[in-house]
Amino acid sequence: SQKIEQNSEALNIQEGKTATLTCNYTNYSPAYLQWYRQDPGRGPVFLLLIRENEKEKRKERLKVTFDTTLKQSLFHITASQPADSATYLCALSQGGKLIFGQGTELSVKP
Amino acid sequence: NAGVMQNPRHLVRRRGQEARLRCSPMKGHSHVYWYRQLPEEGLKFMVYLQKENIIDESGMPKERFSAEFPKEGPSILRIQQVVRGDSAAYFCASSNQGANHNEQFFGPGTRLTVL
Numbered sequence: 741s742q743k744i745e746q747n748s749e750a751l752n753i754q755e756g757k758t759a760t761l762t763c764n765y766t767n768y769s770p771a772y773l774q775w776y777r778q779d780p781g782r783g784p785v786f787l788l789l790i791r792e793n794e795k796e797k798r799k800e801r802l803k804v805t806f807d808t809t810l811k812q813s814l815f816h817i818t819a820s821q822p823a824d825s826a827t828y829l830c831a832l833s834q835g836g837k838l839i840f841g842q843g844t845e846l847s848v849k850p
Numbered sequence: 851n852a853g854v855m856q857n858p859r860h861l862v863r864r865r866g867q868e869a870r871l872r873c874s875p876m877k878g879h880s881h882v883y884w885y886r887q888l889p890e891e892g893l894k895f896m897v898y899l900q901k902e903n904i905i906d907e908s909g910m911p912k913e914r915f916s917a918e919f920p921k922e923g924p925s926i927l928r929i930q931q932v933v934r935g936d937s938a939a940y941f942c943a944s945s946n947q948g949a950n951h952n953e954q955f956f957g958p959g960t961r962l963t964v965l
Binding site: 770771772774776781782783784785786789791829833834835836837838839840841842843 | 854881883885891892893894895898905906909941943945948949950951952953954955956957958959
């Protein structure tokens with residue numbers, strides 16, 4: 741069956757460092773992969789979408805890569821700030837609906 | 851432009867009662883999706899609707915759960931005879947198209963507690 745996995749352990753980093761989050765998937769060949777941010781008690785907020793023919797996508801301090809051979813996406817936040825602390829979700833699109841990973845909690849310490 | 855609205859934000863029900871969750875999509879959006887987030891778990895797709903039609907309900911439990919998105923008014927997720935295991939956060943999202951390359955806009959969620 742289709743599976744999407746993200747680092748289950750929380751990621752703790754120092755302010756100013758680069759945070760790297762991993763999303764791996766199996767038994768699936770998505771054309772699109774999306775990343776969302778979720779703060780406690782709130783709904784997810786869309787961050788970036790990357791297509792299968794795009795190796796890399798950037799938006800301000802965010803960068804996403806998509807390796808369809810490895811079946812993996814990496815999500816980077818450069819020059820991280822305490823305000824970046826949140827749970828980050830990767831999601832694959834299928835028939836319009838989103839299939840989410842379980843999320844990785846990021847904590848940026850000042 | 852108001853975002854996706856959900857109400858109520860918090861809902862407490864006793865076992866056996868009915869829960870009705872409402873979702874008003876963003877203006878101009880005709881595609882609505884419902885997701886459930888159990889404590890310490892990820893978001894799970896439940897149902898995808900487009901005005902008056904259910905497109906995909908593969909994630910919806912076969913019994914007690916139903917969803918609708920009428921021509922006029924909000925989308926409704928209805929849970930009959932609630933059980934403690936239904937306690938979760940229920941999120942609604944909307945998009946202007948149902949294509950895979952469209953981002954979805956999420957509401958703040960309804961937190962259902964079953965006593």
